Amino acid sequence: MRLTGKMHECNMRFCENCKQNRDRNHLSYMRPLKDMLSSAGDKVLYIFYDFENTLITTYSDKSTLHVRDLVCSQNFCECCEDVEDGDSVRCGKREHSFWDVRFGDMLTYLSEPRPWANKIVAF
Numbered sequence: 001m002r003l004t005g006k007m008h009e010c011n012m013r014f015c016e017n018c019k020q021n022r023d024r025n026h027l028s029y030m031r032p033l034k035d036m037l038s039s040a041g042d043k044v045l046y047i048f049y050d051f052e053n054t055l056i057t058t059y060s061d062k063s064t065l066h067v068r069d070l071v072c073s074q075n076f077c078e079c080c081e082d083v084e085d086g087d088s089v090r091c092g093k094r095e096h097s098f099w100d101v102r103f104g105d106m107l108t109y110l111s112e113p114r115p116w117a118n119k120i121v122a123f
Contacts, residue, residue: 049073071098
């Protein structure tokens, strides 16, 4: 059992994402953002996205066609990372939705010029 410098705890496991001992049923799918933040000189736009799908056609008991209906994204920069709601003075509208399998629209949005940013990180 891997420990983090603390005393042994029964029925716990070390989570590589959280860097802590957690219950065996603990699920942690993403690393904490602080481990991935860029250096202080970078002006970064962070974009989190998610694909929503509909299961339309069943091919067999174990196979179904997933059709992308919606791509949602939310972005922030260092000026608005602690703001819960609303738009950012620097990076503008923070929430975007791209309907009807418009993945190209999202790519167009991602490639828009942003003179204030020298890096875009998408999750």
